[in-house]
Amino acid sequence: xxxxxxxxxxxxxxxxxxxxxxxxxxxxxxxxxxxxxxxxxxxxxxxxxxxxxxxxxxxxxxxxxxxxxxxxxxxxxxxxxxxxxxxxxxxxxxxxxxxxxxxxxxxxxxxxxxxxxxxxxxxxxxxxxxxxxxxxxxxxxxxxxxxxxxxxxxxxxxxxxxxxxxxxxxxxxxxxxxxxxxxxxxxxxxxxxxxxxxxxxxxxxxxxxxxxxxxxxxxxxxxxxxxxxxxxxxxxxxxxxxxxxxxxxxxxxxxxxxxxxxxxxxxxxxxxxxxxxxxxxxxxxxxxxxxxxxxxxxxxxxxxxxxxxxxxxxxxxxxxxxxxxxxxxxxxxxxxxxxxxxxxxxxxxxxxxxxxxxxxxxxxxxxxxxxxxxxxxxxxxxxxxxxxxxxxxxxxxxxxxxxxxxxxxxxxxxxxxxxxxxxxxxxxxxxxxxx
Amino acid sequence: xxxxxxxxxxxxxxxxxxxxxxxxxxxxxxxxxxxxxxxxxxxxxxxxxxxxxxxxxxxxxxxxxxxxxxxxxxxxxxxxxxxxxxxxxxxxxxxxxxxxxxxxxxxxxxxxxxxxxxxxxxxxxxxxxxxxxxxxxxxxxxxxxxxxxxxxxxxxxxxxxxxxxxxxxxxxxxxxxxxxxxxxxxxxxxxxxxxxxxxxxxxxxxxxxxxxxxxxxx
Numbered sequence: 149x150x151x152x153x154x155x156x157x158x159x160x161x162x163x164x165x166x167x168x169x170x171x172x173x174x175x176x177x178x179x180x181x182x183x184x185x186x187x188x189x190x191x192x193x194x195x196x197x198x199x200x201x202x203x204x205x206x207x208x209x210x211x212x213x214x215x216x217x218x219x220x221x222x223x224x225x226x227x228x229x230x231x232x233x234x235x236x237x238x239x240x241x242x243x244x245x246x247x248x249x250x251x252x253x254x255x256x257x258x259x260x261x262x263x264x265x266x267x268x269x270x271x272x273x274x275x276x277x278x279x280x281x282x283x284x285x286x287x288x289x290x291x292x293x294x295x296x297x298x299x300x301x302x303x304x305x306x307x308x309x310x311x312x313x314x315x316x317x318x319x320x321x322x323x324x325x326x327x328x329x330x331x332x333x334x335x336x337x338x339x340x341x342x343x344x345x346x347x348x349x350x351x352x353x354x355x356x357x358x359x360x361x362x363x364x365x366x367x368x369x370x371x372x373x374x375x376x377x378x379x380x381x382x383x384x385x386x387x388x389x390x391x392x393x394x395x396x397x398x399x400x401x402x403x404x405x406x407x408x409x410x411x412x413x414x415x416x417x418x419x420x421x422x423x424x425x426x427x428x429x430x431x432x433x434x435x436x437x438x439x440x441x442x443x444x445x446x447x448x449x450x451x452x453x454x455x456x457x458x459x460x461x462x463x464x465x466x467x468x469x470x471x472x473x474x475x476x477x478x479x480x481x482x483x484x485x486x487x488x489x490x491x492x493x494x495x496x497x498x499x500x501x502x503x504x505x506x507x508x509x510x511x512x513x514x515x516x517x518x519x520x521x522x523x524x525x526x527x528x529x530x531x532x533x534x535x536x537x538x539x540x541x542x543x544x545x546x547x548x549x550x551x552x553x554x555x556x557x558x559x560x561x562x563x564x565x566x567x568x569x570x571x572x573x574x575x576x577x578x579x580x581x582x583x
Numbered sequence: 584x585x586x587x588x589x590x591x592x593x594x595x596x597x598x599x600x601x602x603x604x605x606x607x608x609x610x611x612x613x614x615x616x617x618x619x620x621x622x623x624x625x626x627x628x629x630x631x632x633x634x635x636x637x638x639x640x641x642x643x644x645x646x647x648x649x650x651x652x653x654x655x656x657x658x659x660x661x662x663x664x665x666x667x668x669x670x671x672x673x674x675x676x677x678x679x680x681x682x683x684x685x686x687x688x689x690x691x692x693x694x695x696x697x698x699x700x701x702x703x704x705x706x707x708x709x710x711x712x713x714x715x716x717x718x719x720x721x722x723x724x725x726x727x728x729x730x731x732x733x734x735x736x737x738x739x740x741x742x743x744x745x746x747x748x749x750x751x752x753x754x755x756x757x758x759x760x761x762x763x764x765x766x767x768x769x770x771x772x773x774x775x776x777x778x779x780x781x782x783x784x785x786x787x788x789x790x791x792x793x794x795x796x797x798x799x800x801x
Contacts (some may be wrong), residue, residue: 157798160800232743234742236743244789265647312654314694327654329648329691330650333651392747397749397750397794398748399793399795400795401797483743487742489692531788
């Protein structure tokens with residue numbers, strides 16, 4: 149294992165303050181190095197590092213920055229801190245313990261994108277983290293690290309923190325922009341992509357907290373050195389959040405390409421004595437599930453894609469063998485039903501009907517044919533909406549039905565028998581009375 | 584004569600309607616259908632507390648388009664009134680020069696804004712996958728039992744709060760605590776919530792160290 153990059157000595161007392169962060173080299177030579185590079189050179193450097201977006205989609209960060217048009221116009225940088233994918237809590241730890249790392253990364257990204265205004269959109273529930281960030285922003289402003297002529301370079305950046313108010317969909321970049329404009333958080337049709345028409349119709353670069361916080365380190369190490377970490381097409385280290393049935397849930401920083409078994413059993417201690425992994429979500433609750441047989445797949449973007457799922461936000465949720473897959477599917481579907489913004493019919497209706505069918509399975513009113521119906525509903529959501537929220541329900545639930553069909557059928561049968569027994573018991577006089 | 588029952592309504596079963604005339608329960612509770620739609624409030628008619636006005640104007644100055652301040656402004660108003668009451672919405676609309684209808688639509692979209700009178704102290708229990716695998720549904724039920732008579736507390740199950748490492752967890756007015764597992768802990772937490780004390784100080788998220796064994800000082 150190479151040295152940690154983002155989590156290195158993250159619990160150092162006072163790291164959230166400017167003084168301690170500066171003593172570690174923050175806002176120092178590396179920021180000067182970044183700001184003295186020509187803008188195109190910096191974008192090329194980011195491309196060469198191979199850094200892929202850490203928010204879920206895994207798109208090359210440098211390429212995204214290079215889509216920003218040249219010319220004199222108001223351009224924006226938005227940090228997506230609306231970390232709401234179930235199972236994900238890595239950005240929270242980063243923002244709360246080292247907020248200046250994010251701010252320094254945002255200065256670099258804003259310079260690369262030519263943006264002069266930046267916003268951090270943080271989810272409304274993260275009140276403590278928002279307070280910490282507000283303090284850090286105030287400190288940085290007072291020290292001249294935000295505002296006009298940063299470190300004496302011809303770089304200006306006005307940065308504000310914007311709190312959301314509890315909506316999962318606002319983690320989707322175009323819904324986030326609508327929400328930031330003070331509207332209901334409905335996703336927009338793409339194209340135009342935010343790089344052309346984003347916030348206030350201006351070119352906008354949107355990146356995840358972890359992606360932005362990595363930038364100072366890439367500049368410091370050099371893109372070549374950074375690209376040596378990890379595996380091909382998945383360079384660098386990744387923060388992963390492990391939760392569910394493991395002994396040591398928490399955030400870990402790993403080198404991409406590590407074996408999934410080493411993560412779940414090695415780092416997080418596995419599901420405990422006498423239990424085994426039944427299924428796991430490799431990248432948040434939106435990713436198709438893998439089973440206990442898939443533990444030897446390396447944890448990187450391409451291997452996960454090859455296994456039919458995705459690395460997503462790097463959130464592993466482990467479910468042990470004592471849990472019913474029907475319960476997990478129902479919880480997942482209920483969440484997406486609640487969070488669907490209601491704009492596109494396949495998602496609004498599809499999530500609702502999936503929940504209804506799963507509830508029917510639970511109450512013993514379903515037949516195995518409902519599973520096919522459910523699979524068909526899921527298929528008809530995927531790719532038919534403005535954003536991927538509906539897909540994010542259809543993929544995991546569809547994969548659970550596919551991989552655990554036997555268990556679903558047994559559950560349906562058992563629940564039906566139970567319901568029948570209860571029905572008969574409720575209409576026939578009790579045996580003791582008759583005898 | 585052709586059957587025009589579907590036009591006249593003859594021969595059709597009466598559709599059950601709620602008192603306000605709609606077939607959908609509650610969706611327009613706050614709306615008086617006999618009133619004209621409200622325009623942008625007249626500043627001469629609406630009095631806004633000075634500190635609320637100052638903070639909304641501060642938010643508005645941060646964005647190129649002042650409408651962006653809608654969510655922060657609603658947060659500020661909800662903090663004062665405990666919920667997004669018609670009065671609160673009107674005051675925000677007055678300062679922001681927007682219609683109350685627009686702000687109600689925005690507030691209705693987001694889970695943290697309450698358009699019904701609620702306890703002014705939000706207590707959220709995460710009931711998403713990771714937390715429910717570790718007993719969040721039972722935790723919510725026990726807290727509901729304990730706190731059902733505390734009217735100033737707005738206790739509710741909430742979507743993933745981004746703290747699955749301390750599952751099952753509770754957000755007490757923004758302070759994350761967890762894991763809350765044993766019945767004694769739940770009772771202690773309920774008592775602290777009721778008294779407005781610092782919730783389970785030893786189990787607060789901000790005091791939790793990073794779990795990565797390599798993150799310590801080298």
